[in-house]
Amino acid sequence: MRTSDERTTVVDRGRFTDATTPWDDAEWRREVLGWAEDVLAGHGRVECGTREVRVRPWSVLVRFRTGAGERDAVWLKAGAPSNAFEAGLSQELAAWVPEHVMTPLAVDPGRGWSLLPDGGPLFRGVLDAGAAGPGEWATALGRYGAMQRRVVPYADRLDGLGVPGARTRELPEVFDALVAGNPLFDAAERTALLRRRPRLVELCAELDAYGLPDSLDHCDLHDGQILAPAPGRFTFFDWGDACVGHPFGSLLVPVREVRERYGPEHVAPMVDAYLEHWTGLGHSAAELRRAAALAVRLGALGRAGSWFRLFPGTPTGDSEEASAYWVRELFAAADAW
Structure with a gap:
């Protein structure tokens, strides 16, 4: 089986090339991507294609492809420590007002990580x-x-x-x-x-x-x-x-x-x-x-x-x-x- 580091990955840093983020830490990448892979496997999702990573000063976003369609994407979000509350908040909102928000596939509130299904067009x-x-x-x-x-x-x-x-x-x-x-x-x-x-x-x-x-x-x-x-x-x-x-x-x-x-x-x-x-x-x-x-x-x-x-x-x-x-x-x- 191909490991996380062997997958083709495209990284978009936008205009924030000087941002300091954990994406540049190989150990952090292995940990967060391994967590996401385990969740995908638990949901019966099989990853295929290129991973797309969006690195910004406030978050790291990774798009996993699990099929040929746009709606087959799954999104990993890792927030900065100061907005890491978003993971736990997303989980609670899905319980309180599920018809208005996305329901995460999984969250790790302590580390500020969320794995979300595709929610349709913007x-x-x-x-x-x-x-x-x-x-x-x-x-x-x-x-x-x-x-x-x-x-x-x-x-x-x-x-x-x-x-x-x-x-x-x-x-x-x-x-x-x-x-x-x-x-x-x-x-x-x-x-x-x-x-x-x-x-x-x-x-x-x-x-x-x-x-x-x-x-x-x-x-x-x-x-x-x-x-x-x-x-x-x-x-x-x-x-x-x-x-x-x-x-x-x-x-x-x-x-x-x-x-x-x-x-x-x-x-x-x-x-x-x-x-x-x-x-x-x-x-x-x-x-x-x-x-x-x-x-x-x-x-x-x-x-x-x-x-x-x-x-x-x-x-x-x-x-x-x-x-x-x-x-x-x-x-x-x-x-x-």
């Missing part, structure tokens, strides 16, 4: 092909809102899984750490940002006053993080940037995508489709829209923090630039879309 590909548009985005966000609402009772268990916290009341401290820790902010800009901190506190207090429950925020819900296996069906995946916080913060990325791709007139219907799943908590439609506008603005801090979940030793220059951008966006944004 929503991005469906959009690019012209087979879907803003109406389908609204449907997808409605499904996502329904999923978040069902995860609300598990918010405290998310903490126990190691999912980072970014609850509304915690955001001023998150902001302080991001401003203090980013070397791209010189003394003048750091002072200017901190001078605006009282406005951040006001926004947090206003959002918190609505009393909406915390849930899981994906923090990067773009069209490449959603699968579209069939018309009207959507699967949400890639939870390595997630946090526990205000659920409406998840709207930040899709609101921007829809506005830029289809025009601002399509944003409100999409947001309303999402908010439909948050009625019944004693809030008017206007109050929910206001809460969404606040959460979208404050969601910039979740995005700013997620950029530092990297393998140790990886240069952080790109992350510092991305994080600084989102911190600045916090005060550049208007109060509504």
